[in-house]
Every structure is written in C-alpha cells, then in structure tokens.
Amino acid sequence: MADQQQPWRAWPRLAVHLALLPLALLIFDAATGRLSVNPIQDMTLRTGKAALALLMLSLACTPLNRLLGWKWAVALRKPLGLYSFLYVCLHLLVFAVADYRLDPALIGQAIAEKRYVLAGLASFALLLPLALTSTRGAMRRLGRWWRRLHRLVYAAAALAVLHYLWLSKVWREPALWGVALVILLLARLPIVRPPRAHGDRHRFLLPGAQAQHPQISPERHLQQSKIRNPQSKMASAAPSSGSARPARAQGHPDAGGEPPQQAQHGEHGPRPVDQRRRPQGARQQQGDDPAHDEQALPELRPEPPGPALSHQIAGAPGDDQE
Amino acid sequence: MRGIPSSEITPEHVYLSRRRFMAATGALGAMLALGACGASPDTSPTAPADTRTDELGDRLNSFEQITTYNNYYEFTTDKQRVARLARDFRVSPWEVAVGGLARRPRVFGLEDLLRFEQEERIYRLRCVEGWSMVIPWLGFPLRRLLAEVEPLAAARYVRFETVLRPEEMPGQRDRFYPWPYVEGLRLDEAMHDLTLLATGLYGRSLTPQNGAPLRLVGPWKYGFYANVNPDVPHPRWSQATERRIGEGGRRPTLPFNGYAEEVAALYAGLDLRVNF
Structure with a gap:
C-alpha cells in the first residue's frame, strides 16, 4: 500500500515549485519589455499578489487535510509558506529600494502616513520570525513554543489582507481574499466538519x-x-x-x-x-x-x-x- | 505659452447652472473619463523621440507611454488594458450638449469643436495614484466654448456628464461605480485659461484610450479634479512625492502640480487642506 502512495507524495512536492512561476514571468516580462510604463508598480503589484496567494494556499493545506482528507496537502504547507515569504521580501525590496530609493525620510513618511504601509510592514514583521524558525533545528530548539510562535501566521495573513484592502481603490478583490481567509480560519474550528x-x-x-x-x-x-x-x-x-x-x-x-x-x-x-x-x-x-x-x-x-x-x-x- | 492674461479670467458674474450646465448626450463625458490619469493606446508609436520639455525643463513622455497606461474606468480599472478595450470605441459622430443657465444653450458637433483654434499645450499630468507624465495636448481652452453659450449671471458651476455606452464600454457594465461619470468645476476654474478641452495628442487626433474625441484637462488637478496638493495626504497613495513615468525613484510633488503661480489666486482664502 505504501507503493500506491508514492506517486501521491511525489507530485505535490514537485508542483509546489510552480510557486516560482510568477517570479519567472515577472523576470521574463521585465527582460523583454512587457511590463507597463510604470514597471515599479507592476513589480510591486505582482510580487504582492503572489505573496498573498501563496500564503493563502499555505493556509489552505490544513483544512484540505482535515476536511477532505487530502493528506498530501500538509507537506506543501511549509514550502508554500516559504515561497510566500520570498515574494514578501521581493515586494518589500521593490518598495524600499526601487521605489523609495532607501530614502529614510520618505519611507518614514510613508509609514507614518499610510496605514496600508504599516499593515504590510507589520505582516512582514510577523512572518520574518516564522521563516527564520522554519528549520528543523529551530523547531527542535523551540519545542512547544514553536507552535505558539507559528500561530502568528494567522495575524500575518489578516494584516496582509488588510494591507491589500487599504491600498486598493477597488476593494472587491481584497475583500474576496478576506472572505477566503475567514473561511480558511473557520475551517480550523473543531465544530466545522463535514457530516462524515x-x-x-x-x-x-x-x-x-x-x-x-x-x-x-x-x-x-x-x-x-x-x-x-x-x-x-x-x-x-x-x-x-x-x-x-x-x-x-x-x-x-x-x-x-x-x-x-x-x-x-x-x-x-x-x-x-x-x-x-x-x-x-x-x-x-x-x-x-x-x-x-x-x-x-x-x-x-x-x-x-x-x-x-x-x-x-x-x-x-x-x-x-x- | 501659458501666461494667463488676467483679463481673460472670467469673473463670477458669469453664471451657469450647477446642475445641468452640460448635459452631455454622450459627449463631454468621454473627455473627462477620470481624464487626468490617462493616456492611451494605439498601435502606432509615432513621434520620434521628442526632446521638448515642459516649462520646468522636464522631458515629454513618449507617445507610447501616454497611450498604454490609462485610467479610464469606463473601460476597465486596469490601466494597461484600456488601450485594447477602447480600440473600437466610436468617436464619431459625437455631440456635446451644453445647457442649463446659459443664454444660448446649444449642441456642438465634433466639427464645431474642431473649428475652435487648436493649440498645443505641454502639461504635466499628475495622477492621484502617485505617478505623473508630461503630455503635449492639442486642444482649445474650455472658456471659448463656454463663451459661445453665454453663461447666465446665476451660473456658478459647470457640471460635466460623460458618455454612457455600456455596450461599448465594458467598465460601465460594472455597477461598482455609478454611471455615467459626473464631474464638476467651479465656473472660474472652468473659465481659467489653463483648462483645456483636448482633441489631440502629439499633434495627432486623440486616441480613444486618452479620451477621444474630447477630453477635459485641468493640469493643476488630479484626474478626478481635486487640486494637486502634496500637503493633503491620501490614504492609498503618496501625494508628497510622485513617480514620473520613465524615471526611477520618486520626485517631490509640487503644489498645484507646479501651476501655483497661475491658479493659486483662484483659491485665495480657502484652507487648501480642507478644500482641495
């Protein structure tokens, strides 16, 4: 029976690296002049969306397993989370380096003035320790605290959605992400279970x-x-x-x-x-x-x-x- | 090129209805189309590298930049898709109905509008989204058109109502926004020499994505006709700085988008942090 499971295990683990696709496309578009005339905005938007989507996918793994019995999903949670963090870092780099040229005054003003910037940075600040403690060693050292620490992912996801909501002039799409997040969180409640x-x-x-x-x-x-x-x-x-x-x-x-x-x-x-x-x-x-x-x-x-x-x-x- | 003879600034004795100065029967509107933020697409990248600058010494943006990055919600909120969606938009025939508190209300056909002497104006366009361009418009001052309808003394505002054609403008089938788009200017703003009705771009006809056949341009205002003011923060976008399309980094945003000398007097006595 273990053999039968083998293929199941293999493909999701390979497929998860499709998470690099948005980055590859971005690089390709940039290299071939397919970005808009406002490339900084393109890069900001595309890395941000990829980060949010991957974070949501990562949060979907547990419910998929619990409610549908898709065990293979569990193994994807960490790589998806780390890929999400990769895009978060790129997103932040574009903001700080390409857009604001590391100008402390301008960046400080943006943080003080724009609630969406604050929410985004807060989300990053919560994700950072999670990424840093994603190794086996850290997990071992932290013991029970590892789990508690990693519950921050919920807050980080909520802040990410808020970040998107606050910066959007059309709030429909961020609102849909918010609904998705609420569903993913509700799906974790013990009382939420399919009949069987x-x-x-x-x-x-x-x-x-x-x-x-x-x-x-x-x-x-x-x-x-x-x-x-x-x-x-x-x-x-x-x-x-x-x-x-x-x-x-x-x-x-x-x-x-x-x-x-x-x-x-x-x-x-x-x-x-x-x-x-x-x-x-x-x-x-x-x-x-x-x-x-x-x-x-x-x-x-x-x-x-x-x-x-x-x-x-x-x-x-x-x-x-x- | 833009000195405004004070004699031409129409005093408030000219009056228009605040409600229906311009009831555009599918006309005046398109030119508004969140006008400030868009240039549009066409597949003809003409205009050899134009080395001209605005009066501050900033180079013109290219025709391609201006025509591929447009805010025109009637088509879509995706700036890069406007050009394609607007490609087949019918810009002729076209009529602009001007009525309300006017002595001679009338309907202008596009031919009538093109009969006004057309001149080129190099204006900065500062979008509220925090980006900007330098655009060589072709057109004529709105005040000339207003003069023809002879606003009554009671008129104080000009109301612009833009085209409503959901069958051609997919964005208008989205009820997220109320359609048609309606915008307004104080009469003195509308009569200001800087306020332009653009009919062309880079010496050619206006492209649909940029608001063809007619677009209102108020260079000291954002696309939605609030005054450009770096001191009034916006929750979403930086107003203190802007990204000039074609440049990296950001540059400071100027009060009234650099046209303070011409227009600041219009707002004397107003707290511009509140009334913007």
Whole structure:
C-alpha cells in the first residue's frame, strides 16, 4: 500500500515549485519589455499578489487535510509558506529600494502616513520570525513554543489582507481574499466538519488503535474522541483508512503525507509502543517528533516532519494547547 | 505659452447652472473619463523621440507611454488594458450638449469643436495614484466654448456628464461605480485659461484610450479634479512625492502640480487642506 502512495507524495512536492512561476514571468516580462510604463508598480503589484496567494494556499493545506482528507496537502504547507515569504521580501525590496530609493525620510513618511504601509510592514514583521524558525533545528530548539510562535501566521495573513484592502481603490478583490481567509480560519474550528468527517478525522487521529487504547491520553480532546468512539469505530473500518496505517508501523515512513494532527494526537494512535507508554509526556515530545521522523525518512522529508511544523501552522486553535 | 492674461479670467458674474450646465448626450463625458490619469493606446508609436520639455525643463513622455497606461474606468480599472478595450470605441459622430443657465444653450458637433483654434499645450499630468507624465495636448481652452453659450449671471458651476455606452464600454457594465461619470468645476476654474478641452495628442487626433474625441484637462488637478496638493495626504497613495513615468525613484510633488503661480489666486482664502 505504501507503493500506491508514492506517486501521491511525489507530485505535490514537485508542483509546489510552480510557486516560482510568477517570479519567472515577472523576470521574463521585465527582460523583454512587457511590463507597463510604470514597471515599479507592476513589480510591486505582482510580487504582492503572489505573496498573498501563496500564503493563502499555505493556509489552505490544513483544512484540505482535515476536511477532505487530502493528506498530501500538509507537506506543501511549509514550502508554500516559504515561497510566500520570498515574494514578501521581493515586494518589500521593490518598495524600499526601487521605489523609495532607501530614502529614510520618505519611507518614514510613508509609514507614518499610510496605514496600508504599516499593515504590510507589520505582516512582514510577523512572518520574518516564522521563516527564520522554519528549520528543523529551530523547531527542535523551540519545542512547544514553536507552535505558539507559528500561530502568528494567522495575524500575518489578516494584516496582509488588510494591507491589500487599504491600498486598493477597488476593494472587491481584497475583500474576496478576506472572505477566503475567514473561511480558511473557520475551517480550523473543531465544530466545522463535514457530516462524515467525524469518522475521517478519527481515522487520522486515532486510527484503529484508538478504540483499543482510548484510556491512554489524559487530554481533553481525547475525551471527546472517546465519546465519539462508536462512530469512529465504524468509520475506521472504511477501506481508505487502512492505506496510511500499515506504513506507520515502521517508524514514520508516511511522514510526508501525515496530517499534522498525527504528531500530536497520534500519541495514542498507532505510534510505536514505546511512545504510547508515555502519554503524559505528549506535549514535551513535540519537539522530538521531528527528529524522530527525520531518522525514519530523511529523503522524503527534507523539511521538518509534518508533525510539528504542520500542526503548528495549521492546527486548529481549539485543538492544541488551549 | 501659458501666461494667463488676467483679463481673460472670467469673473463670477458669469453664471451657469450647477446642475445641468452640460448635459452631455454622450459627449463631454468621454473627455473627462477620470481624464487626468490617462493616456492611451494605439498601435502606432509615432513621434520620434521628442526632446521638448515642459516649462520646468522636464522631458515629454513618449507617445507610447501616454497611450498604454490609462485610467479610464469606463473601460476597465486596469490601466494597461484600456488601450485594447477602447480600440473600437466610436468617436464619431459625437455631440456635446451644453445647457442649463446659459443664454444660448446649444449642441456642438465634433466639427464645431474642431473649428475652435487648436493649440498645443505641454502639461504635466499628475495622477492621484502617485505617478505623473508630461503630455503635449492639442486642444482649445474650455472658456471659448463656454463663451459661445453665454453663461447666465446665476451660473456658478459647470457640471460635466460623460458618455454612457455600456455596450461599448465594458467598465460601465460594472455597477461598482455609478454611471455615467459626473464631474464638476467651479465656473472660474472652468473659465481659467489653463483648462483645456483636448482633441489631440502629439499633434495627432486623440486616441480613444486618452479620451477621444474630447477630453477635459485641468493640469493643476488630479484626474478626478481635486487640486494637486502634496500637503493633503491620501490614504492609498503618496501625494508628497510622485513617480514620473520613465524615471526611477520618486520626485517631490509640487503644489498645484507646479501651476501655483497661475491658479493659486483662484483659491485665495480657502484652507487648501480642507478644500482641495
């Protein structure tokens, strides 16, 4: 079954580099004189839009996984986020260097005078530490703080939309981005689930083993799962639920495709036995998870294992640590 | 070239209706078309590099620049697409109806308008979006047209109503904005010698994307006819500085777009931070 998953894992990871396309097009247009007669504005607009679109795509990964069961999406979250940040940096460079020629007085005036500039800079300031701590090492060092830190992405996205809204004379498009963001955030709420999602979700979180070790976790959300157990038992019998599981038996062969929740909630799931014996340490283990996965699957997991990272950025606020 | 004989500045005794001075039956409007910010497209990049400058020594923008980067919401808010969308716009026949508080209201055909002596005016165009161009317009002062209809003493404003042809102007099918576009000037502003009805550009007929066949140009105002004022910030765009199309970086924006000497007197006694 793991073989069947292979193609699934490969293409999204390649496709994610299409994120470079807007930059390539911009460079091509600039080199061939296809920009408008106001090229600085073109560059500003195009890098900004790419940054926003990629950030939104990055934020869509977790809901896609949670609600539709598209596990492969989780692995795209980090690269999409980093590509978004690349465009943010280009956007800022165009503004500061090409447009304002690094003139501190002019830039200061723009910041003081234009709320959209302030919102944009604030968004950048929030994204910066996230990008800097996107490495496995940082994830390990920060432990549980990594997740908390990376929740800033929500604020950064909201500020980005506000930035766009405030600078637009036609607010329709930014408003649509705002609606999209609200939907993506709402989709993270525990109460938002498709009718059959209870089963799906528990298949992810507590595949099979859940029914057998419901008592393992002291966590609140686990208690909820217990209550729902009757349903999830049925659901976990579904054919599709089996595909991911066998692979898990050997460490984390599946890491690339695992939903983020597995890292956390998975403590009581089909984890290797040794982990299941330490339910109390679940939180503290977060930081270790990456390393754990890394060992198992270095080649499939060039980036920090989905678990910590993905859960971080994507996790439903209500699901962790609250 | 632009000295305004004070004798020609019409005092307020000339009066026009504030409501219907010009009820353009599809005419006067197009020339407005958020007029200030646009030049338009045509596929004929003529005009060999023109080395002429405005009175401040700034080089003219090229025909191509002026005709490919246009604010003309009647077609689209995308400045680069206006040229293509406007390509087939019918600019003839064309009529401009001038009525309201006028002794001799009348309808001008395009031929009538072209009968006014046409002259070239090199004006800076400063868009509220923070960019600017130097454009050699061809046209005649609006005051000449107004003189023909003989505004009544009660008239104080000129109301411009632009063309409404949603079948030809896709932007007008978008209800985001109210159509037709309506703009206004105080009568003394309209009678000012700088206020031009442009019929041409770079010595040729006006291109549709630039407002053909007739476009109102008030060089000390932004495209939407508020006065250019670097001291009145705009939430979206810098008004203290501007990007001259064809240049990198930014340059300071001048009060009244550099025409303060000519027009500042019109606003004497007004707080220009409030009334702009």
